[in-house]
Amino acid sequence: MMHADTSSRLQQQIRACRDPIQIMSHIVLGYPSLEENRLVMDQMVAAGVHVIELQIPFSEPIADGPVIAYANQESLRRGFRVEEGLNFIAESVRRYPIPILIMTYVNILMARGVESFIQQSATMGVRGLIVPDLPLEEAGSAMEWCRLHGKGGLDWIHLFTPTSGMDRLEALGRHASGMVYCVARRGVTGQRTDFDPALMDFLNRCRAATTVPLALGFGVRSHTDVQQLIGKVELAVVGTAAIEVHLSQGVEAVGRFFSGLKQAV
Amino acid sequence: MKKGYFGTFGGAYIPEILHETFRRLTQAYEDARQDPQFWREYLEVMENYSGRPTPLTFAENLTRHFGRKIYIKREDLNQTGAHKANNVMGQGLLVRRMGKKRVIAETGAGQHGVATATMAARMGFECVIYMGAKDVERQRPNVFWMQQLGATVVPVNSGSCTLKDAINEAMRDWVGSMDETHYVLGTACGAHPFPEMVSWFQSIIGIEARKQILDQAGCLPYRVYACVGGGSNAMGIFQGFINDSQVELIGVEAGGEGIASGKHASRLASGAGQMGVAHGYKTLFLQDGDGQMRETHSVAAGLDYVGVSPILAHLHATGRVRFASADNREVVDALKKLMRYEGLIGALESMHGVARAFAEMPSMPEDSVVIINLSGRGDKDIFTIADALDDPGWREFILQKARQYQNR
Numbered sequence: 220m221m222h223a224d225t226s227s228r229l230q231q232q233i234r235a236c237r238d239p240i241q242i243m244s245h246i247v248l249g250y251p252s253l254e255e256n257r258l259v260m261d262q263m264v265a266a267g268v269h270v271i272e273l274q275i276p277f278s279e280p281i282a283d284g285p286v287i288a289y290a291n292q293e294s295l296r297r298g299f300r301v302e303e304g305l306n307f308i309a310e311s312v313r314r315y316p317i318p319i320l321i322m323t324y325v326n327i328l329m330a331r332g333v334e335s336f337i338q339q340s341a342t343m344g345v346r347g348l349i350v351p352d353l354p355l356e357e358a359g360s361a362m363e364w365c366r367l368h369g370k371g372g373l374d375w376i377h378l379f380t381p382t383s384g385m386d387r388l389e390a391l392g393r394h395a396s397g398m399v400y401c402v403a404r405r406g407v408t409g410q411r412t413d414f415d416p417a418l419m420d421f422l423n424r425c426r427a428a429t430t431v432p433l434a435l436g437f438g439v440r441s442h443t444d445v446q447q448l449i450g451k452v453e454l455a456v457v458g459t460a461a462i463e464v465h466l467s468q469g470v471e472a473v474g475r476f477f478s479g480l481k482q483a484v
Numbered sequence: 485m486k487k488g489y490f491g492t493f494g495g496a497y498i499p500e501i502l503h504e505t506f507r508r509l510t511q512a513y514e515d516a517r518q519d520p521q522f523w524r525e526y527l528e529v530m531e532n533y534s535g536r537p538t539p540l541t542f543a544e545n546l547t548r549h550f551g552r553k554i555y556i557k558r559e560d561l562n563q564t565g566a567h568k569a570n571n572v573m574g575q576g577l578l579v580r581r582m583g584k585k586r587v588i589a590e591t592g593a594g595q596h597g598v599a600t601a602t603m604a605a606r607m608g609f610e611c612v613i614y615m616g617a618k619d620v621e622r623q624r625p626n627v628f629w630m631q632q633l634g635a636t637v638v639p640v641n642s643g644s645c646t647l648k649d650a651i652n653e654a655m656r657d658w659v660g661s662m663d664e665t666h667y668v669l670g671t672a673c674g675a676h677p678f679p680e681m682v683s684w685f686q687s688i689i690g691i692e693a694r695k696q697i698l699d700q701a702g703c704l705p706y707r708v709y710a711c712v713g714g715g716s717n718a719m720g721i722f723q724g725f726i727n728d729s730q731v732e733l734i735g736v737e738a739g740g741e742g743i744a745s746g747k748h749a750s751r752l753a754s755g756a757g758q759m760g761v762a763h764g765y766k767t768l769f770l771q772d773g774d775g776q777m778r779e780t781h782s783v784a785a786g787l788d789y790v791g792v793s794p795i796l797a798h799l800h801a802t803g804r805v806r807f808a809s810a811d812n813r814e815v816v817d818a819l820k821k822l823m824r825y826e827g828l829i830g831a832l833e834s835m836h837g838v839a840r841a842f843a844e845m846p847s848m849p850e851d852s853v854v855i856i857n858l859s860g861r862g863d864k865d866i867f868t869i870a871d872a873l874d875d876p877g878w879r880e881f882i883l884q885k886a887r888q889y890q891n892r
Contacts, residue, residue, distance in 0.1 A: 288656075352761065382501055
């Protein structure tokens with residue numbers, strides 16, 4: 220297991236970067252449109268974002284907060300189809316030099332067949348899958364298919380949360396590959412997070428539970444937030460805050476927003 | 485078989501943040517189930533607070549009309565007027581055992597919301613109810629009662645603004661509040677242990693009904709009918725007869741404007757349900773080719789749901805339960821008949837079971853004994869029913885009332 224972990228392409232790419240902390244950003248496909256997603260991604264990559272997760276919208280996004288849930292719903296209302304989303308993802312992988320991850324809910328995988336979804340993701344060069352409603356107990360086959368079809372190129376990304384005890388973190392850590400997505404607090408995406416000693420203690424427990432790089436998400440909004448995470452995690456995930464900037468100030472503002480965050484780096 | 489699975493259905497597809505919460509809930513549920521004192525306490529509460537056992541009423545006039553012996557299980561006589569009381573009081577006792585102080589719930593028709601609000605008032609819990617904005621509009625009287633009972637009602641404006649969206653919103657609350665909050669899921673759906681636990685509390689219906697029919701008719705029924713939204717009232721009564729292989733069990737889904745119209749909420753009988761995962765469990769959902777949940781339609785808000793109990797999906801797959809549907813028109817006709825013949829005002833949800841039973845009467849041998857589960861009473865549906873019956877007197881009353889409010 221550990222041997223497979225160290226050979227993962229995503230992990231190598233993260234480890235190869237010399238920046239003190241890396242930025243991972245989030246895009247909801249089809250919101251407000253795929254054309255605009257493309258412009259936003261251009262901005263993000265130009266501003267030096269290190270990893271991008273592309274969310275395939277689902278009608279029942281239980282783990283997402285109001286802003287991202289609304290984006291899911293709006294994208295679907297405007298006629299988003301998974302097929303065109305996958306085409307967009309394939310094109311993104313070719314277009315940008317950074318790792319691209321897919322985030323979605325398991326029913327989207329099931330509708331196409333979980334194995335064939337994973338196989339297609341591997342073929343496209345997607346580096347990881349984040350599926351928050353497929354817990355460890357149910358993810359056995361999915362992890363196996365990632366290894367089989369990805370051959371080190373596609374990781375099944377696990378989530379660590381502050382409600383998990385050490386034994387649970389260790390159980391998840393044993394299966395971790397590529398990176399682990401650490402959820403900063405209880406609640407959904409987009410709410411405020413306190414960067415307090417309890418969070419730092421949680422991140423120390425995360426570090427003890429796995430050897431793969433850590434990403435911290437949920438409530439990372441500012442330059443200061445990112446700065447506080449240096450030395451604690453390899454990646455800071457910025458999702459809701461960037462969507463808000465995009466909606467209120469337009470596409471170019473997204474580039475400025477991420478350039479600002481990068482000054483922390 | 486894997487824990488929490490019924491055949492290939494069920495499971496616990498929950499975000500990692502809730503893993504520990506579900507572990508503790510499952511433990512509390514299993515401990516309660518092992519403890520005979522817990523069930524005794526449950527029976528006492530249901531007897532003292534909810535008037536159980538509910539009668540099994542012999543429907544004399546319908547029996548004469550159809551030439552089949554018709555018995556009606558009177559879940560409409562529960563506290564708050566529906567079988568929902570069985571589930572909420574059971575979960576309330578469990579919340580007490582777990583030492584939590586706040587409860588949240590989703591509601592469609594509002595019945596489960598009202599039931600949860602009464603339980604919270606009685607047991608001293610803070611209570612928040614999530615309800616689709618469309619349902620808030622359709623079921624204003626229930627919103628009024630929930631608020632009077634001290635609950636906060638949160639209208640949900642996301643997605644299709646109905647039951648499934650209320651479930652999502654309740655889940656969003658729970659992932660942030662699980663330390664002090666229990667989510668009182670209203671039906672035999674969701675992640676393990678909910679389908680099993682809710683069915684356990686509802687099994688009181690079938691335990692009573694089996695004893696009552698043997699006492700009154702002297703034999704087991706030929707058929708048992710129940711409506712199926714999420715499936716908790718059907719699970720409740722079916723469990724009493726599940727091991728009596730000669731008893732045919734029929735679950736009746738919402739046919740809406742007719743299966744052919746596509747505007748319905750029939751997941752099993754229509755054959756339209758596809759295997760999927762949402763709301764924490766695996767079952768047959770009404771969804772499109774991409775896996776997005778479809779809109780559902782029914783005159784009865786409580787049946788208007790995209791998924792169905794994994795236990796019922798399994799019993800459908802094994803053939804133990806047969807599934808059928810009743811459309812909006814059949815339901816309203818059956819209600820008129822039930823009111824005129826027996827003086828019973830059934831909830832529109834429950835009337836689906838009644839309507840289908842009426843339709844199938846000719847196919848049963850004469851003098852067959854039939855049980856229909858009347859899961860709730862229809863007073864709450866007065867606006868919808870008055871609309872469906874296009875009652876001129878009611879319309880005049882509402883107009884007059886509106887004028888009164890306007891002039892204030």
